Amino acid sequence: MTLTKSLKKSIPHIVLLIYVAIILFPFVFVLFSSLKADNVEISQAPFAFPKKLFFQNYSDAWVQAKIGKYFFNSAYLALSSAVVGVLVAAGTAFALTRMKFRVTSKAVYGLVLIGMLIPGNVLFIAQYKLMMDLHILNTHWSLFLPYTAGALPFSVLLISAFMKSIPSELEEAAIMDGLSAAGLFARIILPLTVPALVTVFIINFLGNWNEYxxxxxxxxxDALRTLPTGMVGFRDAYQTNYALISTGIVFSVTPVIVMYAVLQKQIIEGLTAGSVKG
Incomplete structure (x- = not known):
């Protein structure tokens, strides 16, 4: 009987391990390929560990194929727009949930919900015309502004759900101590909302990083291209060199994997805390 119960408990873990293995298998193949010397070694033993670790591929891809430049453009655009978006969303969520603007809060919250219903690609033509009218096409501002604004609806909803779960007694005590609205937001509410802020930041960063x-x-x-668009030209230029193409893929997915591996606990807390406490 005990053996049967243990087996039943093990089945979900076994299924998940199989699922993880299936998901990781293509990445392991790409990683091994990026460390092989040439196409011959890849074709002869596509799934085998490299006979000799050929790190020169990473140097060639980073410098000669300009992956470093594209990587930097994507990194600072994704990072800056995610940070600004989180701060703006946090301020908006604070005004909606902790300040007494009943009519205005309902109106703004309704606009946020409408924003959630509109697919981002539907706004492409309007965004293009707006960037053209602002004379910022072919600059990083034309990406920074849509990236920041496009993430606000989801960010505001998630942070608002978390802020609603914060006890009002903390707010009342802070006001009694003489804190202003700005002080309450910066010194009390914002630190308590860190799990949600981290979750929103990661989601926005990854969305911006992968945007094409x-x-x-x-x-x-070419000097302003981000990694997803730069990878298209990289693929066309080195389409016969599978090792270099694999190296470029490794560069593009590594930040995502590292971020999830390091901050997975904060992601889960941010997504679930508001619903559990509320």
Whole structure:
């Protein structure tokens, strides 16, 4: 009987391990390929560990194929827009949930919900025309502004759900101590909302990091390209060199994997804390 119960408990773990193995298998193949000397070694033993670790591929891809430049453009655009978006969303969520603006809060919250219903790609033409009217096409501003604004609806909803779970007694005690609204937000509410802020930041960062449509049409200068669009040219230029192509793929997915591995606990807390406490 005990053996049967143990077996039943083990089945979900076994299924998940199989699922993880299936998901990781393509990445392991790409990682091994990026460390092989040439196409011959890849074709002869596509799934085998490299005979000799050929790190020169990473140097060639980073410098000669300009992956380093594209990587930097994506990193600072994704990081800056995610940080600004989180701060703006946190301020908006604070005004909606902790300040007494009943009519205005309902109106703004309704606009946020409407924003959630509109697919981002539907706004492409309007965004393009707006960037053109602002004369910022072919600059990083044409990506920074849509990235920041596009993430606000989801960010505001998630942070608002978390802020609603914060006890009002903390707010009342802070006001009794003489804190202003700005002080209450910066010194009390914001530190308590860190799990939700981290979750929103990660989601926004990854969305910006992987974004292709706007980056492809709004940026034409090679020096300003982000990693997703730069990888297309990289693939075309080195389509016969599978080792270098694999190296470029490793560069593009490594930040995502590292971020999830390091901050997975904060992601789960941010997504679940508001619903559990509320």
């Amino acid at each position: 449509l706007l980056a492809n049409f709004f940026i034409s200068k």
